[in-house]
Amino acid sequence: MNLHQFRQILVTTVLLPLVLLLLLALVLAWQFQRTLREQRRIDHTDRITALLNELERLVVDQETGLRGYQLTHDPTTLEPYQNAEGALHGTLDRLLYLVRDDPDQFMRLRQIRDSHEQWMGFAGKALDNLRAGKIFGDTALDLNGGQLMATLRTRIGAMTQIEVKRRDEEVESTNSQVRTLMAILILSSIGTGIVLGIYTQRNMRKVSGAFRASLEEAHERADELIESRQWLQTTLESVGDALIACNHQRRVELMNPVAQHLTGWTLEDAKGRRLETVFRTIDEETREEVKNLGSWADPKDPAATNHSLLLSKDGTEYLIDQSAAPIRDAKGEVAGVVLVFRDVTDLRRRDEALMAHEKLAVAGRLSASIAHEIHNPLDSVANLHYLMANETDAVLLQRYLAMAQQELNRTLQISRAMLGLYREPKAPVEVDLRELLESVLLLLDRQLKDQSIAIDRRLGDGVSVQGFPGELRQVFTNLITNAGEASGRGGRVQILVESSFPADSRPGALVTITDSGPGIEEAHQAKLFKPFFTTKGEQGTGLGLWVSRGIVEKHGGIIELTNSTDPIFPGAAVRVYLPALGPAAAMAGAGNYRGQQPLSQA
Amino acid sequence: MSRPVILCIDDEDLGLEIRKMVLEREGFSVLTAKDGVSGLSIFDTEEIDAVVLDYAMPGMDGGQVAAILRKRKPHMPILMLSAYVALPEEVMRVVSVSATKGDGAFTLVEKLKGLLQTNAPDGRGGSR
Numbered sequence: 001m002n003l004h005q006f007r008q009i010l011v012t013t014v015l016l017p018l019v020l021l022l023l024l025a026l027v028l029a030w031q032f033q034r035t036l037r038e039q040r041r042i043d044h045t046d047r048i049t050a051l052l053n054e055l056e057r058l059v060v061d062q063e064t065g066l067r068g069y070q071l072t073h074d075p076t077t078l079e080p081y082q083n084a085e086g087a088l089h090g091t092l093d094r095l096l097y098l099v100r101d102d103p104d105q106f107m108r109l110r111q112i113r114d115s116h117e118q119w120m121g122f123a124g125k126a127l128d129n130l131r132a133g134k135i136f137g138d139t140a141l142d143l144n145g146g147q148l149m150a151t152l153r154t155r156i157g158a159m160t161q162i163e164v165k166r167r168d169e170e171v172e173s174t175n176s177q178v179r180t181l182m183a184i185l186i187l188s189s190i191g192t193g194i195v196l197g198i199y200t201q202r203n204m205r206k207v208s209g210a211f212r213a214s215l216e217e218a219h220e221r222a223d224e225l226i227e228s229r230q231w232l233q234t235t236l237e238s239v240g241d242a243l244i245a246c247n248h249q250r251r252v253e254l255m256n257p258v259a260q261h262l263t264g265w266t267l268e269d270a271k272g273r274r275l276e277t278v279f280r281t282i283d284e285e286t287r288e289e290v291k292n293l294g295s296w297a298d299p300k301d302p303a304a305t306n307h308s309l310l311l312s313k314d315g316t317e318y319l320i321d322q323s324a325a326p327i328r329d330a331k332g333e334v335a336g337v338v339l340v341f342r343d344v345t346d347l348r349r350r351d352e353a354l355m356a357h358e359k360l361a362v363a364g365r366l367s368a369s370i371a372h373e374i375h376n377p378l379d380s381v382a383n384l385h386y387l388m389a390n391e392t393d394a395v396l397l398q399r400y401l402a403m404a405q406q407e408l409n410r411t412l413q414i415s416r417a418m419l420g421l422y423r424e425p426k427a428p429v430e431v432d433l434r435e436l437l438e439s440v441l442l443l444l445d446r447q448l449k450d451q452s453i454a455i456d457r458r459l460g461d462g463v464s465v466q467g468f469p470g471e472l473r474q475v476f477t478n479l480i481t482n483a484g485e486a487s488g489r490g491g492r493v494q495i496l497v498e499s500s501f502p503a504d505s506r507p508g509a510l511v512t513i514t515d516s517g518p519g520i521e522e523a524h525q526a527k528l529f530k531p532f533f534t535t536k537g538e539q540g541t542g543l544g545l546w547v548s549r550g551i552v553e554k555h556g557g558i559i560e561l562t563n564s565t566d567p568i569f570p571g572a573a574v575r576v577y578l579p580a581l582g583p584a585a586a587m588a589g590a591g592n593y594r595g596q597q598p599l600s601q602a
Numbered sequence: 603m604s605r606p607v608i609l610c611i612d613d614e615d616l617g618l619e620i621r622k623m624v625l626e627r628e629g630f631s632v633l634t635a636k637d638g639v640s641g642l643s644i645f646d647t648e649e650i651d652a653v654v655l656d657y658a659m660p661g662m663d664g665g666q667v668a669a670i671l672r673k674r675k676p677h678m679p680i681l682m683l684s685a686y687v688a689l690p691e692e693v694m695r696v697v698s699v700s701a702t703k704g705d706g707a708f709t710l711v712e713k714l715k716g717l718l719q720t721n722a723p724d725g726r727g728g729s730r
Binding site (some may be wrong): 378 | 613614616617619620621623624627658659660661663683685702703704705706707708710
């Protein structure tokens with residue numbers, strides 16, 4: 001039942017009794033009117049009856065007066081006769097007026113009047129006789145007068161009889177009407193009562209049913225609410241990520257256990273405090289406190305997912321990954337912010353360990369060919385030593401010594417190149433890319449020769465960038481080894497070093513390594529830089545490209561792997577752009593690089 | 603006794619030259635080649651008593667060259683030189699003896715002489 005239906009019920013509950021009572025009142029009024037009318041008719045009949053009685057009395061008075069005068073001859077006895085004659089005309093007129101609507105009675109009244117006039121004619125003759133002195137009456141005349149009087153009185157009696165009878169009928173009708181009225185009154189009262197009772201009961205049942213239903217619904221809703229809160233609570237408590245929810249004033253409303261653990265604040269203490277107080281972060285590089293937390297709510301802000309250090313209440317630092325999203329209310333207004341973050345300290349350590357491992361693995365994989373490279377000159381030196389032991393010719397000795405020096409220099413070069421993979425300056429240094437690639441090729445020389453891979457070196461002069469030479473060696477060792485392996489025995493690899501101005505026009509270097517292998521399968525393209533992805537089976541760790549990209553990005557550069565369009569080197573082409581500023585460029589605005597047009601289009 | 607002719611194949615210029623000087627001092631006549639293909643053509647045209655072969659070479663490696671040599675002259679003494687400590691099984695089955703680079707000239711000469719003596723009774727190397 002909705003509110004509208006409820007109102008309707010309320011209105012009808014009030015209106016129905018009113019309407020019924022009104023109807024009842026109308027019926028009663030009508031009945032009352034009828035009874036009143038009937039009463040008036042009775043009154044009318046009563047008046048006629050009274051006038052007829054009066055008329056009879058006057059007639060009798062006249063006859064009595066006339067007879068007295070006939071007997072006594074005393075004129076005073078004639079007085080009633082004379083009085084009645086005067087009143088009689090008035091009474092007759094009133095009666096005629098009263099019965100004007102009743103033709104039967106009107107006719108009877110006229111007959112009475114006629115009879116009375118005839119009798120008056122007799123009375124006039126009788127009086128004339130008496131006045132003329134006839135003391136003895138005319139018997140025939142008197143007889144006639146008596147008959148006339150009898151007729152007159154009979155007529156009056158008959159008319160009176162009719163009126164009396166009519167009155168009885170009217171009284172009976174009135175009584176019957178009153179009874180009907182009473183019956184209607186009682187019945188309609190009972191009817192109205194029953195109708196109202198049933199209707200009200202029905203509506204009450206409806207309303208109470210609806211009330212019970214809404215009460216049950218409210219209970220159900222409350223249960224659902226409790227249940228959903230429980231769900232939310234359990235979910236929040238079980239997720240591995242830390243979560244802080246704030247209201248629109250950026251005051252903490254909710255923290256899950258992980259967030260409480262990482263920030264060092266209990267929810268009890270943190271509730272209502274400013275987010276910046278509970279969630280203190282510093283920039284990983286600059287160690288400056290991050291003040292502007294507002295921008296996190298904007299998912300487009302690249303800072304929203306940057307790594308930063310979270311300072312726990314107890315001073316512990318956690319490297320975290322964070323993201324934030326606005327909470328919107330029903331109207332779409334920002335009602336708060338949810339901040340999600342996770343401790344990536346272990347993840348970072350794992351990555352660092354993996355990178356260190358990969359660095360060693362690169363050297364390890366090179367060790368066999370490097371041993372070979374070192375054994376060759378050592379073999380020569382040993383042979384020269386054998387020759388010199390029994391040689392006395394100074395010229396020959398000099399020649400042997402020079403040869404030995406040459407071979408030792410080569411050994412030194414190789415061991416330096418090898419060490420270069422490990423040794424790293426603390427800060428970025430100027431790195432000549434040509435020199436760097438030469439030393440990498442020296443280490444790879446044996447490996448490439450064994451595979452009969454022809455290297456097309458196009459190493460431009462004077463192309464240098466700021467960077468960490470060991471790391472860059474590792475990158476190019478990886479990339480050239482990959483190119484060699486992709487090309488296979490007898491393959492070709494081109495190495496191109498040139499100055500470059502990529503999309504953002506910052507000076508830098510572009511190293512392009514193209515091979516004659518089969519190129520990259522489309523299915524692999526997206527996974528190339530993912531850790532542990534390898535197409536070399538047991539031979540590869542799947543870390544080479546992942547580490548390489550990490551290093552290149554640390555240098556503020558971009559690495560890109562596509563299929564070559566060069567017919568001589570039709571395989572894969574890997575392009576490495578390094579900004580001249582090196583890692584400084586990465587800090588200045590790494591965000592500018594992401595999502596830019598690819599190098600190949602630059 | 604005429605000088606035994608040794609064919610040395612190695613892609614390392616300087617190492618090859620020094621090895622030639624060592625062997626010449628020990629009384630061998632030495633022919634050199636810088637890769638398997640040119641080595642095989644010398645082997646086909648010259649009278650060779652023994653071959654000293656480097657294992658790791660661009661193009662054909664020492665193992666492949668040794669297999670061809672063995673096919674052409676099954677009794678030819680072949681000494682495989684290698685910077686690697688361990689050579690593959692199939693290579694070891696083909697060659698007569700192997701030596702590790704850096705063992706020194708003395709070991710090389712001793713092993714080579716030993717090979718030539720073992721082969722002498724078959725009437726090819728010993729006649730010179």
